Amino acid sequence: ESRYRHGSFRNFPQGCAGAFDRFAGFEHLALIGLTSHLSTADDPESDFVQAQRRRFERIVLSGRARGLGLRSNNISNSAGTAIHEDLHFEMVRCGIMLYGGLPNPEFISPVGLKPVMHFRARVLQLRVLEDRTPVSYGRTHYTEGNRRIAVISAGYGDGIPRRLSNRGFVLIRGKRVPVVGTICMNLTLCDVTDIQQVKVGDEVVMLGSQGNSRITGDEMAKWAETISYEIFCSIGQMNQKEYRE
Numbered sequence: 001e002s003r004y005r006h007g008s009f010r011n012f013p014q015g016c017a018g019a020f021d022r023f024a025g026f027e028h029l030a031l032i033g034l035t036s037h038l039s040t041a042d043d044p045e046s047d048f049v050q051a052q053r054r055r056f057e058r059i060v061l062s063g064r065a066r067g068l069g070l071r072s073n074n075i076s077n078s079a080g081t082a083i084h085e086d087l088h089f090e091m092v093r094c095g096i097m098l099y100g101g102l103p104n105p106e107f108i109s110p111v112g113l114k115p116v117m118h119f120r121a122r123v124l125q126l127r128v129l130e131d132r133t134p135v136s137y138g139r140t141h142y143t144e145g146n147r148r149i150a151v152i153s154a155g156y157g158d159g160i161p162r163r164l165s166n167r168g169f170v171l172i173r174g175k176r177v178p179v180v181g182t183i184c185m186n187l188t189l190c191d192v193t194d195i196q197q198v199k200v201g202d203e204v205v206m207l208g209s210q211g212n213s214r215i216t217g218d219e220m221a222k223w224a225e226t227i228s229y230e231i232f233c234s235i236g237q238m239n240q241k242e243y244r245e
Contacts, residue, residue, distance in 0.1 A: 016059045020066045033072035041079035042103035079103040101217045101228035115216050118208025119235050121154035136181030148193045152204050157185040159235035163224040170204050174211030
């Protein structure tokens with residue numbers, strides 16, 4: 001049984017040196033490594049990354065000087081792993097790279113990444129709308145000429161960013177078609193006028209590949225003015241029950 005009661009960690013002296021000294025007093029606790037996180041690793045011009053590295057190195061050396069093993073230290077996220085070899089230490093923590101995504105849409109990865117996450121829906125209904133017909137909530141889109149509109153079985157309640165309204169795309173029969181109107185909770189509308197063979201029940205790819213075409217998380221992120229991690233987390237969280245079943 002430890003000589004220290006639960007909650008003793010709250011009273012560490014300020015600074016890592018004091019924390020290390022207190023850790024040394026725990027008979028049944030081995031400190032095998034330290035972890036921190038890079039805030040600007042996706043910016044190759046940032047000097048702050050190297051400042052973080054120097055601080056982290058000093059802390060690791062300070063702990064080792066006090067007899068702590070610290071043999072498994074890590075600070076690199078995906079961006080740090082990809083472009084900052086001097087920050088690998090003993091371990092790295094790839095996150096978004098495991099999805100095949102980029103830390104931000106403008107990031108240039110030195111390694112090839114293959115997207116592995118997908119999200120599919122179905123065509124529920126097809127409607128032919130006349131010229132100047134408003135589409136969806138808020139009338140944010142009006143048809144130009146007679147248009148064939150597909151109603152898709154997914155919306156922001158399924159993790160699709162509402163920000164993709166009137167600016168995103170989906171894949172139907174291997175072709176990109178634009179999202180039109182405001183994305184609804186469980187529905188999205190797309191203009192399929194140029195794909196006459198579309199029918200109810202057709203697969204719709206909102207994230208992933210269909211035939212030779214692909215929509216990546218990085219593209220969706222660019223359309224939605226965010227990062228692909230938010231896309232992956234949103235879709236994943238909203239559909240985890242389905243995956244468990």
